[in-house]
Amino acid sequence: MVTLEDVAASAGVSRATVSRVVNGDINVKAQTRSKVEAAIIELGYSPNPAARALASSQSNTVGLVTTSYRGGFFGALMDTVQSETERHGKQLLVTQGRSFAEKELSAIKQLYNLRCDGLVLHIRALPDETLRHLAGQGYKFIVLDRDVPGLEERCVVFDHRAASQLATRVFIDGGHTAIACLHGPGSRASSLLRRQGFLEAMAQAGLRPAAVLEGEYDIPGGYQQASALLKETQPTAIYCCNEEMAIGAMLAITERGLRIPQDISLICYDSGERAAFVRPALTSVHFPISEMARFATRKLLDEHCVAESFAPVIIHRASVRSVH
Amino acid sequence: MVTLEDVAASAGVSRATVSRVVNGDINVKAQTRSKVEAAIIELGYSPNPAARALASSQSNTVGLVTTSYRGGFFGALMDTVQSETERHGKQLLVTQGRSFAEKELSAIKQLYNLRCDGLVLHIRALPDETLRHLAGQGYKFIVLDRDVPGLEERCVVFDHRAASQLATRVFIDGGHTAIACLHGPGSRASSLLRRQGFLEAMAQAGLRPAAVLEGEYDIPGGYQQASALLKETQPTAIYCCNEEMAIGAMLAITERGLRIPQDISLICYDSGERAAFVRPALTSVHFPISEMARFATRKLLDEHCVAESFAPVIIHRASVRSVH
DNA sequence: CTGTTAGCGCGTTCAA
DNA sequence: TTGAACGCGCTAACAG
Numbered sequence: 244m245v246t247l248e249d250v251a252a253s254a255g256v257s258r259a260t261v262s263r264v265v266n267g268d269i270n271v272k273a274q275t276r277s278k279v280e281a282a283i284i285e286l287g288y289s290p291n292p293a294a295r296a297l298a299s300s301q302s303n304t305v306g307l308v309t310t311s312y313r314g315g316f317f318g319a320l321m322d323t324v325q326s327e328t329e330r331h332g333k334q335l336l337v338t339q340g341r342s343f344a345e346k347e348l349s350a351i352k353q354l355y356n357l358r359c360d361g362l363v364l365h366i367r368a369l370p371d372e373t374l375r376h377l378a379g380q381g382y383k384f385i386v387l388d389r390d391v392p393g394l395e396e397r398c399v400v401f402d403h404r405a406a407s408q409l410a411t412r413v414f415i416d417g418g419h420t421a422i423a424c425l426h427g428p429g430s431r432a433s434s435l436l437r438r439q440g441f442l443e444a445m446a447q448a449g450l451r452p453a454a455v456l457e458g459e460y461d462i463p464g465g466y467q468q469a470s471a472l473l474k475e476t477q478p479t480a481i482y483c484c485n486e487e488m489a490i491g492a493m494l495a496i497t498e499r500g501l502r503i504p505q506d507i508s509l510i511c512y513d514s515g516e517r518a519a520f521v522r523p524a525l526t527s528v529h530f531p532i533s534e535m536a537r538f539a540t541r542k543l544l545d546e547h548c549v550a551e552s553f554a555p556v557i558i559h560r561a562s563v564r565s566v567h
Numbered sequence: 568m569v570t571l572e573d574v575a576a577s578a579g580v581s582r583a584t585v586s587r588v589v590n591g592d593i594n595v596k597a598q599t600r601s602k603v604e605a606a607i608i609e610l611g612y613s614p615n616p617a618a619r620a621l622a623s624s625q626s627n628t629v630g631l632v633t634t635s636y637r638g639g640f641f642g643a644l645m646d647t648v649q650s651e652t653e654r655h656g657k658q659l660l661v662t663q664g665r666s667f668a669e670k671e672l673s674a675i676k677q678l679y680n681l682r683c684d685g686l687v688l689h690i691r692a693l694p695d696e697t698l699r700h701l702a703g704q705g706y707k708f709i710v711l712d713r714d715v716p717g718l719e720e721r722c723v724v725f726d727h728r729a730a731s732q733l734a735t736r737v738f739i740d741g742g743h744t745a746i747a748c749l750h751g752p753g754s755r756a757s758s759l760l761r762r763q764g765f766l767e768a769m770a771q772a773g774l775r776p777a778a779v780l781e782g783e784y785d786i787p788g789g790y791q792q793a794s795a796l797l798k799e800t801q802p803t804a805i806y807c808c809n810e811e812m813a814i815g816a817m818l819a820i821t822e823r824g825l826r827i828p829q830d831i832s833l834i835c836y837d838s839g840e841r842a843a844f845v846r847p848a849l850t851s852v853h854f855p856i857s858e859m860a861r862f863a864t865r866k867l868l869d870e871h872c873v874a875e876s877f878a879p880v881i882i883h884r885a886s887v888r889s890v891h
Numbered sequence: 892c893t894g895t896t897a898g899c900g901c902g903t904t905c906a907a
Numbered sequence: 908t909t910g911a912a913c914g915c916g917c918t919a920a921c922a923g
Contacts (some may be wrong), residue, residue: 244900246901257911258902258911259902266899285887289680290680291620293617293900293901294899295902297914297917312646315637318638322663334681336660337645354614356614357616358616408656449919462841466846470846494817498821502822520785521786521815522818570915570917572916581895582894582916582918583894584892584893595892596892618899618918619918621899621918623917733896759916892923893922896914896922897918898919898923899919901914902915903913905911907908907909907910
């Protein structure tokens with residue numbers, strides 16, 4: 244491996260000078276700079292991150308702790324966080340928490356021991372209490388899609404309740420009255436909020452839900468609940484609180500010979516790119532996880548960055564019809 | 568941050584001794600060891616990875632370059648590689664190549680500049696030639712699911728042709744004669760091999776394929792091709808060269824009021840956990856990407872590890888019926 | 892079994 | 908605008 248020293252010798256300057264041009268210091272004569280740059284290219288020099296980290300006591304890494312590596316959601320998250328950290332010349336380290344508080348905590352500590360400059364946390368098992376404690380200990384982190392009381396300035400949140408209300412109203416405004424909701428596990432705060440939003444919108448319209456079913460946030464979860472639902476009753480609209488569930492529901496619906504949207508309209512929460520590509524393309528409430536992740540990462544790395552808010556938006560595609 | 572020195576002072580020994588207990592050196596008196604361990608715990612010491620890397624000229628990281636972060640495939644890959652690297656006390660760095668040769672190469676170089684101890688490569692755009700060149704340059708890496716002539720000992724491969732033959736024969740042995748195949752983009756070596764395996768098995772049985780269609784390796788790809796297919800003809804069996812395509816095909820099939828497996832049998836390539844969870848559960852050829860990734864990582868890290876071979880296996884579930 | 896001593900490659904004063 | 912010199916925290920001989 245070629246070192247600073249080698250470059251310095253080759254260019255006939257001191258190591259300090261090479262260090263300056265590598266780090267973009269302004270106080271270098273143009274001529275010297277190009278001499279050094281030539282030597283760098285010729286020798287194929289690349290700074291040793293470990294030495295750099297040691298000398299500057301900055302690792303130039305940021306850590307990401309997520310719930311899991313599976314699902315369309317995670318790819319988008321990781322993609323965004325990584326491109327953002329790269330823009331800042333930092334390397335991303337990723338670890339999964341697997342939804343166990345203990346694992347999440349150990350992932351955080353591991354990353355902290357690795358001297359990450361900061362962490363982006365997308366976790367749900369770890370109690371608010373612990374998070375506040377860590378913040379008190381001087382851990383630098385941003386929490387994604389979760390509202391931790393007392394740590395508001397470190398949280399990047401989304402109003403799931405409002406999003407669900409919006410989605411439900413699309414049905415209501417379309418003249419639907421027999422509307423069902425398929426939501427995720429009650430153990431998750433965001434599931435509950437989505438369910439609540441649905442119920443509120445229905446109540447406001449003076450409507451009784453055709454059904455409110457809980458299932459896993461995946462394809463079979465959607466399939467099972469939708470199958471069960473259709474055995475009992477036939478709503479004209481179903482709101483699915485997650486993309487995977489929606490695909491499962493589609494399977495159950497078409498399997499019974501029903502058509503979307505002619506017989507049943509569908510809206511889903513859209514956290515990936517799936518809703519757009521399935522046929523018929525699903526009308527959805529856009530959950531801007533990429534944008535949120537980008538903001539979270541910037542917030543972590545920039546001292547100052549303009550506040551952003553993430554309002555729910557409906558993306559109209561082809562899975563809803565009016566019954567007026 | 569507490570350092571080795573702090574621990575040494577607190578325990579009343581030299582830094583070298585602390586280093587020894589931290590690194591599990593045997594030459595430490597039990598009594599001294601426990602004294603040091605106590606001090607480590609008391610002070611909450613954790614070694615500085617940068618200092619360590621610098622002193623030992625070993626980064627203790629391994630790099631993973633993948634095509635993309637999306638899709639069920641990637642999660643399994645990353646999960647496996649990470650747990651394996653962790654077992655070796657190393658940190659995983661991940662970068663995506665996005666299927667562009669240029670990006671893949673720059674990802675590799677980046678990771679190399681980061682001084683990774685080795686790389687696991689799951690990429691397809693970069694030419695064999697370049698890979699051989701890198702190997703010649705002293706880059707240490709293992710290539711996953713790709714056969715690079717001249718680099719056989721660095722490749723962990725799977726026989727896609729044999730796997731497809733196996734899958735096709737399940738239909739043939741079940742008495743099917745009108746069998747179609749939906750495969751992925753012709754630009755990928757593995758797509759071509761899967762297609763070829765299908766054609767060979769059919770030819771061996773003296774059967775003409777009902778259709779052989781190419782589409783994208785995703786849900787809409789499967790949906791579109793299956794829809795097109797069913798407009799023309801109605802095979803009794805469809806072989807889908809990927810899980811996503813199979814789900815798309817299911818959508819198209821059920822949408823036309825056909826049932827699986829009563830009207831149409833389905834087998835898919837299974838690289839994730841989706842095939843098992845969809846309804847009906849899909850009979851599949853298991854593509855053991857996790858096992859292969861584990862082996863690749865071990866091969867990279869252990870000097871010696873027993874050779875493994877990855878034979879295709881059929882997992883019988885509920886999407887095939889005999890027409891005897 | 893334990894301590895001493897050199898670096899590892901770089902950033903960063905401080906002088907010049 | 909440049910160079911000399913120190914130290915970041917740790918590993919790895921080498922003595923003892």
